[in-house]
Amino acid sequence: FPLSTLTFPIGCLNMGGKQNPARELLLFLLLFTVTCVHLIVCPFTKVEESFNLQATHDILYHRFNLEKYDHHEFPGVVPRTFLGPIFISLLSSPFIFVLSVFEASKFYSQLIVRDVLGLCVIFAYWKLQKEVKKQFGSTVATLLNLTTVSQFHLLFYCTRTLPNVLALPFVLLAFTAWMQHRHGPFIWLSALVIILFRSDLCLLLGLLLLISMLYKRISLLELLYHAVPSGIIWLATTVVIDTIFWKRLLWPEGEVLWYNTVLNKSSNWGTSPFLWYFYSALPRALGCSIIFIPFGAIDKRTRVLLLPTVGFIFLYSFLPHKELRFIIYTFPVLNIVAARGCSYLLNNYEKSKFYKIGSLFVVAHLLVNSIYTGASLYVSYYNYPGGQAFFRLHEIVPSTTDVSIHIDTTAAQTGVSRFLEFNSNWRYDKREDLKPGDQRMALYTHILMEMDPVNLDYYRNTHRILTNVSCFSGLRFDTKVLPPVQIALKTKIVLLEKKLNLNYDDNFSA
Numbered sequence: 127f128p129l130s131t132l133t134f135p136i137g138c139l140n141m142g143g144k145q146n147p148a149r150e151l152l153l154f155l156l157l158f159t160v161t162c163v164h165l166i167v168c169p170f171t172k173v174e175e176s177f178n179l180q181a182t183h184d185i186l187y188h189r190f191n192l193e194k195y196d197h198h199e200f201p202g203v204v205p206r207t208f209l210g211p212i213f214i215s216l217l218s219s220p221f222i223f224v225l226s227v228f229e230a231s232k233f234y235s236q237l238i239v240r241d242v243l244g245l246c247v248i249f250a251y252w253k254l255q256k257e258v259k260k261q262f263g264s265t266v267a268t269l270l271n272l273t274t275v276s277q278f279h280l281l282f283y284c285t286r287t288l289p290n291v292l293a294l295p296f297v298l299l300a301f302t303a304w305m306q307h308r309h310g311p312f313i314w315l316s317a318l319v320i321i322l323f324r325s326d327l328c329l330l331l332g333l334l335l336l337i338s339m340l341y342k343r344i345s346l347l348e349l350l351y352h353a354v355p356s357g358i359i360w361l362a363t364t365v366v367i368d369t370i371f372w373k374r375l376l377w378p379e380g381e382v383l384w385y386n387t388v389l390n391k392s393s394n395w396g397t398s399p400f401l402w403y404f405y406s407a408l409p410r411a412l413g414c415s416i417i418f419i420p421f422g423a424i425d426k427r428t429r430v431l432l433l434p435t436v437g438f439i440f441l442y443s444f445l446p447h448k449e450l451r452f453i454i455y456t457f458p459v460l461n462i463v464a465a466r467g468c469s470y471l472l473n474n475y476e477k478s479k480f481y482k483i484g485s486l487f488v489v490a491h492l493l494v495n496s497i498y499t500g501a502s503l504y505v506s507y508y509n510y511p512g513g514q515a516f517f518r519l520h521e522i523v524p525s526t527t528d529v530s531i532h533i534d535t536t537a538a539q540t541g542v543s544r545f546l547e548f549n550s551n552w553r554y555d556k557r558e559d560l561k562p563g564d565q566r567m568a569l570y571t572h573i574l575m576e577m578d579p580v581n582l583d584y585y586r587n588t589h590r591i592l593t594n595v596s597c598f599s600g601l602r603f604d605t606k607v608l609p610p611v612q613i614a615l616k617t618k619i620v621l622l623e624k625k626l627n628l629n630y631d632d633n634f635s636a
């Protein structure tokens with residue numbers, strides 16, 4: 127491979143300190159476009175996103191009629207704050223109003239809500255990259271943007287109504303304020319995100335504050351001057367608002383903290399080895415960019431960013447239950463360090479063959495990341511069978527049909543949401559106390575359920591399969607076809623329709 131052919135792409139990446147508004151606009155549009163592609167390919171949601179998505183729907187469509195809100199019937203394992211859904215609803219409401227004027231499907235409302243959340247994350251990220259450009263130069267900022275676009279998880283997750291993602295814009299703004307040594311805004315944003323959304327962020331933001339105090343950038347008196355009023359205001363806000371919505375005196379994030387730390391019940395949802403974040407989550411999230419972090423750490427400015435970030439991941443590793451989304455706030459920071467490492471190699475391109483080869487890897491890693499992202503997105507498309515089956519129901523069954531559908535837990539957890547309840551004349555039911563074969567199931571004209579031959583056998587005389595949806599079940603290898611790696615699918619959700627003229631007392635057995 128002739129290294130001289132790298133001159134043009136390296137020249138495009140290594141722009142020195144030149145200002146180029148057109149290039150910045152293109153990079154911003156690229157970020158937004160890739161985010162929209164993730165959203166359109168995977169428009170449905172999982173159970174972890176359920177509360178915030180359903181709450182946003184209820185605020186937009188039921189407003190002050192709190193009795194109709196979903197959380198009264200399905201509260202979840204722990205209560206969550208309504209302040210995030212209220213914020214997203216306020217930003218989304220003008221667009222939702224336009225959709226209502228044109229009588230558009232609520233499915234588009236779900237896309238709008240998620241896209242608005244994604245824009246909030248991108249806006250906060252863009253403020254961060256502007257500060258990176260100011261402190262590290264335009265080459266590092268450009269490489270940061272290209273690295274972020276090439277990776278899968280950050281832009282895929284940024285439209286998902288997870289508590290972590292609702293917290294993410296405020297974390298990015300807080301981190302930007304910390305880099306700017308604006309400690310007042312940093313403390314107020316930190317208090318907001320810790321008290322309202324994710325109490326575990328006291329580890330990350332606390333480490334940042336500790337570094338500022340060690341460097342004597344902020345005094346204890348200044349800390350208390352901002353921390354005390356911000357803590358009181360944000361705590362009072364969440365207690366007042368959430369007490370109204372939940373109809374009991376409540377600090378939601380306080381209960382979550384008690385549940386996860388004191389009771390340690392998060393382990394009920396699975397545990398992972400101590401170093402899982404380091405050997406599994408970070409390599410998948412950062413892709414090939416992770417190999418440039420050591421080069422970026424040569425700059426002492428990035429080591430100041432790296433220390434609290436790695437410290438947060440290390441401390442969080444003591445919690446047995448681990449998920450990639452729990453450390454999503456660290457990805458942009460680690461990308462800054464990786465981008466600095468890439469710029470180090472590019473800036474020294476002319477010095478030796480080592481730097482030329484390193485520069486080749488800089489360009490190539492963006493391509494490899496993009497291929498991995500495309501493959502991950504393709505696989506993710508098959509991870510929402512409940513949402514796809516529910517969507518098909520409305521396509522297959524005429525809207526004038528009298529429909530009463532029961533949605534089982536698996537379907538509800540893999541994509542079904544209130545935004546997908548298109549027909550106001552149909553009856554949708556997610557009650558969890560009905561088992562397959564229960565005589566009360568005869569009341570439903572349609573059943574959306576997990577594919578289980580044993581449970582399906584209860585309905586062999588009473589229902590017919592209207593459609594089924596497959597989901598991702600793993601990878602299979604076949605050297606006789608191209609590509610040799612194929613995804614394996616299995617039927618996950620089936621939609622049943624009741625046969626006509628049946629005596630259900632004879633056909634159903636408990």
